[in-house]
Amino acid sequence: MIKSNISLNYLRKLFIKVKNVLLVAHPSPDIDCLSAMKVIKKILNDYFYKKVTLYSKDPLNKNFIEIFNFKENEFINKLEDTISKFDCIIAIETGNYKRFLEALNLENNNYQEILKDKIILNFDHHASNDLFGSYYYVDTDACSINEALYDIIVDTEINIDEEIAKYIVMGIISDTGGLKYSSLTSKSLKILSELRNLVNWSEIFYKINKKSINEYKILSVFYDRLKIEEKIAYSYILKSDLEKFNLNLEDVNNIIENVDYLSEVEIYFSVIELQENKTKVSLRSRNIPIRKIAEDFGGGGHNLAAGFRIKKDPFQTIDTLLPILKDTLKNGVF
Numbered sequence: 001m002i003k004s005n006i007s008l009n010y011l012r013k014l015f016i017k018v019k020n021v022l023l024v025a026h027p028s029p030d031i032d033c034l035s036a037m038k039v040i041k042k043i044l045n046d047y048f049y050k051k052v053t054l055y056s057k058d059p060l061n062k063n064f065i066e067i068f069n070f071k072e073n074e075f076i077n078k079l080e081d082t083i084s085k086f087d088c089i090i091a092i093e094t095g096n097y098k099r100f101l102e103a104l105n106l107e108n109n110n111y112q113e114i115l116k117d118k119i120i121l122n123f124d125h126h127a128s129n130d131l132f133g134s135y136y137y138v139d140t141d142a143c144s145i146n147e148a149l150y151d152i153i154v155d156t157e158i159n160i161d162e163e164i165a166k167y168i169v170m171g172i173i174s175d176t177g178g179l180k181y182s183s184l185t186s187k188s189l190k191i192l193s194e195l196r197n198l199v200n201w202s203e204i205f206y207k208i209n210k211k212s213i214n215e216y217k218i219l220s221v222f223y224d225r226l227k228i229e230e231k232i233a234y235s236y237i238l239k240s241d242l243e244k245f246n247l248n249l250e251d252v253n254n255i256i257e258n259v260d261y262l263s264e265v266e267i268y269f270s271v272i273e274l275q276e277n278k279t280k281v282s283l284r285s286r287n288i289p290i291r292k293i294a295e296d297f298g299g300g301g302h303n304l305a306a307g308f309r310i311k312k313d314p315f316q317t318i319d320t321l322l323p324i325l326k327d328t329l330k331n332g333v334f
């Protein structure tokens, strides 16, 4: 379903009207989000001649910097007074207004005053999006924000060159776990088919999945701690593990995918310690929707793949979450 309060025709008019655009990534931006930022930046630069600034509160994963060939100053990570110079802010997959403010580091500031004259455009494909902003375009059927962007690009009659094609294909491949999630639709495949001959297919897979030796080694720690209780599997990574292997959160963000094929399991989750009493949970389910559980903890995502951050240590987090998941499994619905 496309939830939107702006026609594609008006969106084009808006792109003509705005002057200085800030593109905002969600916290810990993933490949889909960064691909979309590259696509939107290129379109606004090349077709609308706009100045575009990329912003991410969190540092980018070093693999992503390599994948996208980001230049050293291509992203800013602090706004402070500079926010006043932008007349338009485009949020990419920031989910809800609270998370948007968090991404901008504005939660504790006088954000109403700071944002009052700005056009805020909210692009997303997550059902948990709360439709904030002056305008929103949320396509919950799209497996990737890039799939949603594809429609906008085609409608705007913008030529999809090799660069744009590469980003759209990367977004779709990465957000579907390498085309394996059921979020992949026939439409996604149609888009991939359209763009197939513009991209180097195997190189995209290599780039997305490339791992350092330490990323492989920390997997052994993750596997070693893996437990299954009543069809629920979980494991955890501590801050000290990351330090030991000289890795960042971004390097283990998707570690949960490494147990996607674990048998005898209905729900599985990873717990990653961010700092003292701050933990990140990635939650996956084979059949039973778990998105609402993530939302209840202030996070979000999709029915079968969601996540949240919590102010507890990893062990307290597991103790809190496990009984809720066991109940969910018992009741079959949430």
Ligand SMILES: [Mn+2]
Pocket (backbone or CB within 6 Å): 032, 033, 093, 125, 143, 144, 145, 175
């Ligand atoms: Mn996405």
